[in-house]
Amino acid sequence: MGGWNNTFADHAKGWNNGTGDAAQGNDNWVTSGGPNNAVFNYPSFSASSTDGLAILKERVEAVVAAVFKGVTGTDVLASPENYHINNFFSSTDYEAFGHFDGAYRIEPIPVTGDEIKHLNSEETVVTYCYTRQTSAIITAYLRVLGYDAVSMKNGVNSLHNAHPKWSVSKNKWGGDSNPHDYPTVTN
Numbered sequence: 001m002g003g004w005n006n007t008f009a010d011h012a013k014g015w016n017n018g019t020g021d022a023a024q025g026n027d028n029w030v031t032s033g034g035p036n037n038a039v040f041n042y043p044s045f046s047a048s049s050t051d052g053l054a055i056l057k058e059r060v061e062a063v064v065a066a067v068f069k070g071v072t073g074t075d076v077l078a079s080p081e082n083y084h085i086n087n088f089f090s091s092t093d094y095e096a097f098g099h100f101d102g103a104y105r106i107e108p109i110p111v112t113g114d115e116i117k118h119l120n121s122e123e124t125v126v127t128y129c130y131t132r133q134t135s136a137i138i139t140a141y142l143r144v145l146g147y148d149a150v151s152m153k154n155g156v157n158s159l160h161n162a163h164p165k166w167s168v169s170k171n172k173w174g175g176d177s178n179p180h181d182y183p184t185v186t187n
Contacts, residue, residue: 007184018153018154018157018158019154019157019158019161020073020074020158020159020161021159021160021161021162021163022073022074022077022158022159023073023077023098023156023159023160024160024162024163026077027101028077028078028080028100028101029077029098029099029100029101029159029160030098030099030100030101031095031096031098031099033095034087034094034099034102034103034104034105035102035104037104037106037118038118038120039117039118040117040118040119040120040121040122041121041122042116042117042121042145042146043121043145043146043147043148044121044146045059045146047059056144059144059145059146060144063140063143063144066143068136068151069139069143069149069150069151070132070136070139070150070151070152070153071083071126071150071151071152071153072152072153072158073128073152073153073154073155073156073158073159074158074159076100076126076128076152077100077159080100080101080102080103081102082124083123083124083125083126084104084119084120084123084124084125084126085099085100085102085103085104085126085128086103086104086105086106086108086119086125086126086127086128086138087099087100087103087104087105087127087128087129088105088107088127088128088129088134088135088138089105089129089130089156091105093165096165097156097160097163097165098160098163100128104118104119106118106119108138108141108142109138109141116142116145116147119142119147121146121147121148123148124148124149124150125139125142125147125148125149125150126149126150126151126152127139127142127149127150127151127152128151128152128155128156129155129156130155130156130157131154131155131157132151132152132153132154132155133155135151135152135155136151138151139151
């Protein structure tokens with residue numbers, strides 16, 4: 001909504017207050033290669049039915065009722081060892097922007113590749129992308145599957161908004177993404 005109108009962008013939790021550069025020069029932000037993917041146990045959860053459709057409905061309703069689960073980039077940057085970190089960039093951007101020390105690159109959405117086996121169900125899985133839009137969707141999906149998953153608020157914009165790589169990316173807040181001051185209606 002921050003792109004819709006400045007009222008939303010200027011909110012205390014809005015985009016204009018959600019960007020920063022804490023990753024710049026931080027020892028927990030690196031440009032080296034990431035760890036090799038390991039194989040972990042799948043998460044478990046209980047359900048009141050054995051019917052697949054009923055289980056899915058129950059899991060989705062539980063995730064929606066629990067509302068959005070997010071974490072700030074500065075919290076992850078301060079203690080990356082507290083999370084199983086999943087970077088959702090291209091491999092080129094993983095190195096160009098840099099990433100959390102120890103961040104994996106796992107694409108869990110296509111279930112046919114069984115990539116979720118590389119996410120540690122024993123830890124809080126934090127997924128981050130450029131803006132939080134993709135990571136929020138991945139987080140909801142992972143929570144339905146039973147993972148303790150959170151999305152990093154405002155994506156890498158929250159940690160490295162002045163990075164020169166943004167000059168060729170359309171996902172930078174304050175670059176191509178700005179409030180348009182479209183009208184709003186309040187009750």
